[in-house]
Amino acid sequence: MGDTIEQPGPLTGKSDWRKFRCLELKNGITVCLVHDKESKTTAAAATVKAGAAADPRAYPGIAHFCEHMCFLGSEKYPGENEYKKFLSQHGGRSNASTSLHLTTYKFEVLAEHAEQALDIFSNFFVSPLFTKSGG
Secondary structure (H helix, E strand, C coil), X not given: CCCEEEECCCCCCCCCCCEEEEEEECCCCEEEEEECCCCCEEEXXXXXXXXXXXXXXXXXXXXXXXXXXXXXCECCCCCCCHHHHHHHXXXXXXXXXXXXXXXXXXXXXXXXXXXXXXXXXXXXXXXXXXXXXXC
């Protein structure tokens, strides 16, 4: 992958059979992929290097607000609840959290629907809509 830098994976125990691959994309986003050949689901997480400490004084909570807004659609997938609906229809779920310095987004879905879920997920970071109705 020409525009990515391999990153160290998480610390794991000797009994952990899963494979982890963490990458830093050209735009600075870190992506952690987890492979478990026994699992019926696929999971992915992306961490953005911005959190509550990056909030301007005039807009406290803006990082957490943006975390929620990203889930509400993108140019490619403009439906406000399209992602949540897709995941729930395909045995999946998602979550996100904003800490002081990071915001992490993650999802899990039945493996046969992972490619579509990852496409919807990745478009949050490429072209989010941030619509008035979402706020």
